[in-house]
Ligand SMILES: *[C@@H]1O[C@H](CO)[C@@H](O)[C@H](O)[C@H]1NC(C)=O
């Protein structure tokens with residue numbers, strides 16, 4: 059009983075923690091709160107991938123300040139609010155929910171005038187958060203050999219052509235082309251060695267490999283939408299621009315993929331991965347540019363894929379064993395008391411007076 063409570067307390071304190079960072083001129087330096095971790099609990103059958111956040115309401119979120127990725131200075135923080143990151147897995151898929159407050163901004167066909175999000179994960183053991191893997195080669199020299207060990211996996215969702223509440227990402231047409239593209243909603247599966255060496259899965263600087271796939275799916279939503287039955291493209295921009303509310307971005311991916319080229323991160327139940335989240339917003343109605351994004355931290359944030367059923371049933375077993383043993387202890391104490399009482403009654407010195415035989 060006490061242990062789950064302790065874990066809950068620890069998680070709660072972690073989710074209150076805060077990332078602080080700064081960049082000294084020239085040399086990149088970063089002080090990130092090393093205690094912050096995102097926990098993906100095992101919760102099967104809870105999440106519908108539709109961009110709606112109702113089904114996430116009982117899942118603890120992790121709140122992050124959004125600072126400019128290239129110059130993480132607190133005074134340039136995203137003014138709209140913090141980003142809440144939630145994650146869980148169902149044994150096969152990992153799910154993410156990103157919530158961020160923001161006035162509604164949507165410009166059909168112009169993704170740079172709409173908010174946008176990306177997830178980034180470490181693949182190679184030497185891949186740094188800073189510089190998207192941190193390979194030192196430039197665009198003309200980076201290859202899977204010269205940048206080996208610096209691979210990062212990226213999912214980027216630009217919503218300019220994506221209808222809210224509809225599913226985008228991996229689809230049969232782009233997957234049959236053997237790459238990580240998404241011609242319908244621009245929810246793409248990318249890998250990179252640094253910001254200049256960034257490719258769709260399956261596409262490479264020297265050769266393409268037709269085995270690339272887009273393994274992500276996702277949807278977006280904004281709290282000002284009133285229609286729940288489903289939008290069509292004609293209804294764009296779907297709500298009144300400038301209205302205050304919350305953006306929701308929801309994603310899923312299989313824990314493991316069929317990647318053979320170090321272009322996808324692989325999640326392990328009971329294991330940890332390194333992740334980060336980026337957010338673009340058309341501040342003051344100005345279109346954003348690629349490097350002008352906010353980030354949840356200035357270094358990797360650990361993501362724990364929690365053990366599910368086996369751990370639960372083990373703790374349940376040990377829990378019921380404890381109850382059983384406590385009960386049997388109680389029983390044995392009770393029976394000890396009883397036997398003491400009985401023996402006291404049996405061997406109690408009887409105050410029967412001595413009567414000599416002669417007097418009878
Ligand atoms: C990572 O860097 C270390 C030290 O430079 C090196 O020994 C190791 O082989 C690298 N790992 C990969 C996968 O390249």
Ligand SMILES: *[C@@H]1O[C@H](CO)[C@@H](O)[C@H](O)[C@H]1NC(C)=O
Nearest residue numbers: 260261262263264265266267
């Ligand atoms: C790889 O695919 C991309 C996009 O389809 C194409 O532009 C490029 O020429 C291809 N590269 C090679 C080496 O075939």
Ligand SMILES: *[C@@H]1O[C@H](CO)[C@@H](O)[C@H](O)[C@H]1NC(C)=O
Nearest residue numbers: 202203206262265266267319
């Ligand atoms: C690099 O990519 C090419 C083309 O996809 C592939 O044939 C080759 O095996 C890869 N090399 C390494 C070291 O991964």
